[in-house]
Amino acid sequence: MPTLLYNALIRANHIAGLTHKSLLLFTQMLSNQVPPNSYTFPPILKSAATYPPHLGTALHSQVLKRGVLSDPFIQTTLVVTYSRNNRVDHAWKVFVEIPFFCVVACNAMLNAFCTNGDIEGALSLFERMPNRDVVSWTTIVNGFALNGSYEAAIRLFGMMMAHKDVVDCLVKPNEATFVSVLSSCANLDSRAALDCGKQVHGYIVMNEVNLGIFVGTSLINLYGKMGCLNYAVNVFDRMVSREVCTWNAMISSLASNGKEKESLDMFEKMKVEGLQPNSITLVAVLTACAHGNFVREGLELFRSMSRDFKVVPIMQHYGCVIDLLGRAGHLQEAADIIRNMPFQPDASVLGAFLGACRIHGAIELGEEIGRKMLKLQTEHCGQYVLLSSMNAEKERWDRAANLRKDITEAGIQKIPAYSMVHLT
CATH class of the missing domain: 1.25.40.10 (Tetratricopeptide repeat domain)
Known part of the structure; x- marks a missing residue:
C-alpha cells in the first residue's frame, strides 16, 4: 500500500x-x-x-x-x-x-x-x-475570560473593535468573539458590563449578524443574570434554531428572576420539542422548584432523573433537592437523603441543610448531621462556624464553645470576612 x-x-x-x-x-x-x-x-x-x-x-x-x-x-x-x-x-x-x-x-x-x-x-x-487577525483577537479575549479576568477581556474587545490591520481595515468579530465577550459581561455584576453587552447586541442587530445558537444563548444568559428578563425572552423568541443549551439558559433565567412556574412550563415545552434534557437542564429546573416551593414536582423530577433522562444525580442536583426540602421545612427527609448519598456531601449541600435547620430551629438534627459529616471533611470551616452560631443563638454556650475548640484543634484557619463598597 x-x-x-x-x-x-x-x-x-x-x-x-x-x-x-x-x-x-x-x-x-x-x-x-x-x-x-x-x-x-x-x-x-x-x-x-x-x-x-x-x-x-x-x-x-x-x-x-x-x-x-x-x-x-x-x-x-x-x-x-x-x-x-x-x-x-x-x-x-x-x-x-x-x-x-x-x-x-x-x-x-x-x-x-x-x-x-x-x-x-x-x-x-x-x-x-x-x-493580528480575528482569530488572534478572539483567542486573547477568550484567554482572559477563561482565566477570570473578565474586565480585561472586555477592554481587549473594545481595542479590537478600534483596531485596523495592515490593509487599514477594521477587524470584524466573529461568533466566537461575541460569545467570549458576552460571557465576560455575564460574569460581572455591574451596570457597565450590562451596557457593554447591550452594545454588542446592538452591533449584532445593526450589522445583521446571524443570531446563531451560541451567540443567542450567550445573550439570554447575560440578560437573565442581569435581571433583564424581557430582553432574554425577546432573544429566545427571535432565534430560528435552538439547542439544549439555549433552553437551559432560558429556563435558568426564568428561575432566577422569580418566574418559577414559567420555568417549569418552559421545561415541558422543551420536552415537547423532542429535546433531551441534560444535567444542566435538571439543575435549572430543580432550582426553580426550590425557589417556587414546588416540592412534589421537584422530588418527582429528582427521583426520575436516571430513569427518564439517563442522568445520574451529581453534587449539584443533591444540593438543589436539599435546598428544596430545607426551604419547605422537610428537614428529616433532607437528612435521610444526605445520609444515603453515594458520595460525601460538599460545602454547598451541608450549607443548604444547616441553613434550613437554623431557619426552622432544628438545632439537634443539624448538629447530628453536621458533626457526622464534618468529622470526615474537617476543611469546611464555614459549616463549623454555622453550627456554632446555631447553638449560640439558642444560648447553648458550652456546645458553641466546643465547636469553636474543634476548629482550633483541627488546625482550620477561619477566613477573615471583609466589607466592600462599590462606587459608581
Whole structure:
C-alpha cells in the first residue's frame, strides 16, 4: 500500500473521530516500511493530542527522523499537540524554531498560553505579533475570560473593535468573539458590563449578524443574570434554531428572576420539542422548584432523573433537592437523603441543610448531621462556624464553645470576612 493511500486512510479516520484507528494505521505503515511524509503527520499529531504526552514526543521524534520538521503545518500542529497535553514549554520550543512569524503559528502558540493559564505569556506574544487577525483577537479575549479576568477581556474587545490591520481595515468579530465577550459581561455584576453587552447586541442587530445558537444563548444568559428578563425572552423568541443549551439558559433565567412556574412550563415545552434534557437542564429546573416551593414536582423530577433522562444525580442536583426540602421545612427527609448519598456531601449541600435547620430551629438534627459529616471533611470551616452560631443563638454556650475548640484543634484557619463598597 503506497504512502498516498495510507495518508488518505489516516486522515479519513481522524476526521471521523476514530483517532485510535489513525494511530493503528500509522504503526502498520511503519511496520510495512512505507515511509511517512509531510502529509502523514498533521492528522496523526492531532489524533495523538488526546493520548498521554509521551505519544506526542515519540511522534515528534519520527518527524525529526523523517526530515520534515521544517514543514510549517507540522510545526504548527506540534505546537497544538503539546498545548493540549499541557506541555507549554515544549510547545514554545517548537514555536521559536519556526523561521517565519506566521500568524497561524502565532495563534496556535497564543492559544497554548491561554488554555494553560499563562496569560502573561499570551499577552507578551500578542503585543509582539506584527499582524493580528480575528482569530488572534478572539483567542486573547477568550484567554482572559477563561482565566477570570473578565474586565480585561472586555477592554481587549473594545481595542479590537478600534483596531485596523495592515490593509487599514477594521477587524470584524466573529461568533466566537461575541460569545467570549458576552460571557465576560455575564460574569460581572455591574451596570457597565450590562451596557457593554447591550452594545454588542446592538452591533449584532445593526450589522445583521446571524443570531446563531451560541451567540443567542450567550445573550439570554447575560440578560437573565442581569435581571433583564424581557430582553432574554425577546432573544429566545427571535432565534430560528435552538439547542439544549439555549433552553437551559432560558429556563435558568426564568428561575432566577422569580418566574418559577414559567420555568417549569418552559421545561415541558422543551420536552415537547423532542429535546433531551441534560444535567444542566435538571439543575435549572430543580432550582426553580426550590425557589417556587414546588416540592412534589421537584422530588418527582429528582427521583426520575436516571430513569427518564439517563442522568445520574451529581453534587449539584443533591444540593438543589436539599435546598428544596430545607426551604419547605422537610428537614428529616433532607437528612435521610444526605445520609444515603453515594458520595460525601460538599460545602454547598451541608450549607443548604444547616441553613434550613437554623431557619426552622432544628438545632439537634443539624448538629447530628453536621458533626457526622464534618468529622470526615474537617476543611469546611464555614459549616463549623454555622453550627456554632446555631447553638449560640439558642444560648447553648458550652456546645458553641466546643465547636469553636474543634476548629482550633483541627488546625482550620477561619477566613477573615471583609466589607466592600462599590462606587459608581
